[in-house]
Amino acid sequence: MDELLSMSIGGAIFSGNSSIEDEIDRLSIKIEEADVHLREKGRDDADGYGWVNLPYQDLTKIIETADWLARSDAIVQIGIGGSALGNRMLVNALLPPFYNELEAPLRRGPRFYLLENSDPATAAAVLNRIDVSKTAFVVVSKSGSTTETIAHFLWVWQIVRDKLGNKAQEHFLVITDPKKGALRKFAKATGCRSLGIPESVGGRYSVLTSVGLATAAAVGIDIEKLLLGARQMDQRLAMRQQTWENPAWALAALNVIHARLGRNMAVMMPYGDGLLAFAEWFAQLWGESLGKNGFGTTPVRALGAIDQHSQLQLYMEGPDDKLITMIDVQNRPGFELPRKIEDDVLREFDFLCDKTLGDLLSIEARSTASALIKAGKPVVYLKIPEISEIYVGALVFFYEYVTALVGLLMDINPFDQPGVEQGKRYIYSLMGRPGYQEYESEVEKYFGICSKFEIIV
Amino acid sequence: MDELLSMSIGGAIFSGNSSIEDEIDRLSIKIEEADVHLREKGRDDADGYGWVNLPYQDLTKIIETADWLARSDAIVQIGIGGSALGNRMLVNALLPPFYNELEAPLRRGPRFYLLENSDPATAAAVLNRIDVSKTAFVVVSKSGSTTETIAHFLWVWQIVRDKLGNKAQEHFLVITDPKKGALRKFAKATGCRSLGIPESVGGRYSVLTSVGLATAAAVGIDIEKLLLGARQMDQRLAMRQQTWENPAWALAALNVIHARLGRNMAVMMPYGDGLLAFAEWFAQLWGESLGKNGFGTTPVRALGAIDQHSQLQLYMEGPDDKLITMIDVQNRPGFELPRKIEDDVLREFDFLCDKTLGDLLSIEARSTASALIKAGKPVVYLKIPEISEIYVGALVFFYEYVTALVGLLMDINPFDQPGVEQGKRYIYSLMGRPGYQEYESEVEKYFGICSKFEIIV
Structure with a gap:
């Protein structure tokens, strides 16, 4: 076959x-x-190596969830980096060009938008393109605490709750660590739908997990x-x-x-x-x-x-x-x-x-x-x-x-990313997150070096 | 002011x-x-240096042409490289996100599509998105012979002529060398609208000429x-x-x-x-x-x-x-x-x-x-x-x-691009253009080295 x-x-x-x-x-x-x-x-499903086994996974739960997603008029996936790039790649390769512009009968599923960058112009434009009462929001973060994703999520969650009250959670799917993190807690507390991301799979290797596959199947991509x-x-x-x-x-x-x-x-x-x-x-x-x-x-x-x-x-x-x-x-x-x-x-x-x-x-x-x-x-x-x-x-x-x-x-661990932590600490400090105040002066100190030369045009 | x-x-x-x-x-x-x-x-408007003077140009003719473009329902610009990138940049920066998806009252002008890559999937999709009788086609090539652009143009020209007969040329604007080249000849022969690209300005420096500005003004970008x-x-x-x-x-x-x-x-x-x-x-x-x-x-x-x-x-x-x-x-x-x-x-x-x-x-x-x-x-x-x-x-x-x-x-001429000629000769030879047969065996010879290793998966 x-x-x-x-x-x-x-x-x-x-x-x-x-x-x-x-x-x-x-x-x-x-x-x-x-x-x-x-x-x-x-074979041991060691930390970082889980992607090796993904081709053999059982898709039942993902397809079930995708069937639900497919019933909305639009899907908005909230995620960044590994929680968005794979989706963009699949949609670009496997859906017709100008997909979201097509009239419904020419599409294989709901329109699909990504809230990825913390750019208010894009975020506002996406919200203008949808009717929240007919939209499914898919919030994707393995850690459950990615700053851009949480910022988008908090904002969208408030809008949807203001509009739909206690039906709001029926419009949310959370894709996150199967046990840990704030998004997992949120799913438990509200009873919204959720899918797990296998613990042994890192973000950039996750396109063949629920992260990439759930919305892909919903828009008509054959994930089998x-x-x-x-x-x-x-x-x-x-x-x-x-x-x-x-x-x-x-x-x-x-x-x-x-x-x-x-x-x-x-x-x-x-x-x-x-x-x-x-x-x-x-x-x-x-x-x-x-x-x-x-x-x-x-x-x-x-x-x-x-x-x-x-x-x-x-x-x-x-x-x-x-x-x-x-x-x-x-x-x-x-x-x-x-x-x-x-x-x-x-x-x-x-x-x-x-x-x-x-x-x-x-x-x-x-x-x-x-x-x-x-x-x-x-x-x-x-x-x-x-x-x-x-x-x-x-x-x-x-x-x-x-x-x-x-x-x-090259004797490198291809599954970690220690180099992005510094930037995260700095972002937290400038955003005023408790516990990170100490870094604020450091940001200013190093940023100051940026005016090693400074020219006002 | x-x-x-x-x-x-x-x-x-x-x-x-x-x-x-x-x-x-x-x-x-x-x-x-x-x-x-x-x-x-x-100051001498020397070859390649003309972009230095573009900030001071007279925009009358471009704006006149843009007013005409603005009356269509959609604009399809046919061009690649310097004849498309500047347009993409302006539209991305200065129009609302998802511009083409917006209903007409939310847009400042016609929808805007680019036929850039020689990709049949995109080309077919663009044609499906428009009504040719309400569309303006803008064909942009300084030399008037860029292969991808001419291929798109020939194809579109046939479609529009089959549909609109001797009104077809009323839907075309040609932006090319003011005197030379096939597109200039085409404009003269058919009487379609045309704009010149200043001879002293190369493709990648041309966004502030008619190349970038005509369609930009038509979609509501303030080119002044x-x-x-x-x-x-x-x-x-x-x-x-x-x-x-x-x-x-x-x-x-x-x-x-x-x-x-x-x-x-x-x-x-x-x-x-x-x-x-x-x-x-x-x-x-x-x-x-x-x-x-x-x-x-x-x-x-x-x-x-x-x-x-x-x-x-x-x-x-x-x-x-x-x-x-x-x-x-x-x-x-x-x-x-x-x-x-x-x-x-x-x-x-x-x-x-x-x-x-x-x-x-x-x-x-x-x-x-x-x-x-x-x-x-x-x-x-x-x-x-x-x-x-x-x-x-x-x-x-x-x-x-x-x-x-x-x-x-660096003692480099920043206004030429001699390195792309080899590839062009090879493309012409494989496309069967008269005068380029001699290169065909060369393409095969060098491409053969590509199988220095070759693995069929």
Whole structure:
């Protein structure tokens, strides 16, 4: 019954050092160890490693909840970072463009809005777009205390309660830690619906938990297929025990070696508007997992073919400091360019006839890869047959796997984020949270250095 | 009558080398020379330098054309790169969020769509959103031969002509070179409306020409105010003849020095959803202007506060390889968080009461800057009073100026883009354009190297 994955991943692995393949071979033993470690920890459901098991989870409760969500006119998900990016990625890839603009019969489910950034202009605009009495609010925070999310939630909760009184909680779904935190307490106290986020899964690895799947299913994305894709990818990766046969091993090794050679950026450049947010999702996964101990290549988000008109000049002739990944898509909704040019003055474009716009996009991907390779830049070229649930699920699992392997190869914990705590303490102090007053003077002290130069224009 | 600009630009200029201020002082003479060069070439309207004069242009014809555009139900702009990014930036910053979703009375003008990427899914979706008989199509390409733009144009032109016959050209506005190119010929042959792009202005510097301004004015953006902001910025910059008084000089110098010290990334991280596309616009300006001769720092697009939950870990604890610019906004549409927490289980968030969501966003900017500075990372902190026409105009001119100065300081021509030609030749060859057959085998040869490793999953 299963549709079978069929992706190809290849690349040109230039470097200043011609022995790069040998170097990768020398990494082989370490890669194998990292892989064994990853799978063992996954099996134990160790802290941070729980995503390894997500392709095999039972979806019953999530689908039940999604059925309820699907009955509203609009869904507003309140969350930030890992509690929003995965959703944005799924919606961007798997729903029609301009989804929220479409009349109801053309949509597969409710309209879907995110309250993510603490930006009052966006928040006010979202509230203006909905009728709260027909809206489901999905509040997502694993800790239950993410500042932006709680701020949005408190504000929305007051509005809904003012309007709907003691029916307000019937419009809320809380997705949070199964036991701990303020949102869990809130769910217990009000009796509103809730889903748990597995304790062993961190925010940036959580798209295949309730965090990503509940609202995705509600808007008509086939979440069984997402898991099927992830499962197949997992099984393929488990079968391949040679670096040059296992794409996750090969890519992890390539990334480690290129980083050592001074290429400190990992460009993610899918070709197709539907994968724009995939590059965003990747950027969080990569940046937050690997950016520690002075290590970490910087994820650079790009979009083909648009960034050929923005970043390609730099990629071609700027410093050789990037490993560039391009994702091409084989089948795109075909539609044909005119078969014949009728205007004399446009005759020079005859060569475009009998092509499709999709042909053009894939030709651009291939041509740009060739030009970069000719210029001696390392390129990874990944090709999927189509942008669909099964391939998005496969890509998600694949990049989670690669990221974790790179972290382990660099002796980094790819599942923590200690570096964001300082900023949080500072935010709490300026917001006046009890217990954080001591940091206020520190914020001012360091911010003062910002006026090392200060120019009023 | 003029509203006066009031922006502050400051920063913490750490580096491994404590003498960075001295180094910048040593650059002073070169900066002054570059500035004189820039203004002289601008005065002569030399090739590439024409943007220097745009703040002083006469808008009569653009406004006349915009009045005509404003009478349609929807505007579809066909363009890519510099012929789309500036428009996206203006619309994102200066129109309400979810603009196209709003009912007509809540909008200031027609709905606005871009056909930018050669992605058939998006193109089909845009066509489904409009009634061609009530739509104005704006085709933008300076050369008149940009492949993606022409492909979209040929396709749309056929559809509109099939539907509206010899009234079709009444729905088209062409924005292109005043004399040359296929689109100019098309405008002459059909008699459709047209605007010129000044010959001395390149694509990525063209947002304040007809390219950016015509549709902006049509959707209700005050383009006189945009120019006013640019003009005031120009005059302020012209008055300041000391590096540490002139923000463009200071920033250009900082960028050059940090690049020399190995910081090969320029992070642009505005705080506010309305400036997301500003970072995109900056990325093209910066990347395509400076990425040549093996030089060029890579623009990294970020968005505060969202990227605190995605990239901050890396910025804090990853390699010290970035110069990070944050843009804060003083006045945001206020709306208040609840004044009192009524639920016991949420009492721990009392500290959020009596703040606004806008306060939170600015506190996040300030706290994150402090945390980065404490971690020893160089930060530029720019603050504008509000996101409005005058400040967007000022920022545009400011960053164009800084970019050009950096190019001149590095002995780079910031107005060409030779590195994209190779890719274009390859695209033409695969598309079968006469005269480019010879490159086809070259594409295949270099693309073949892509299978240096190739793994079928």
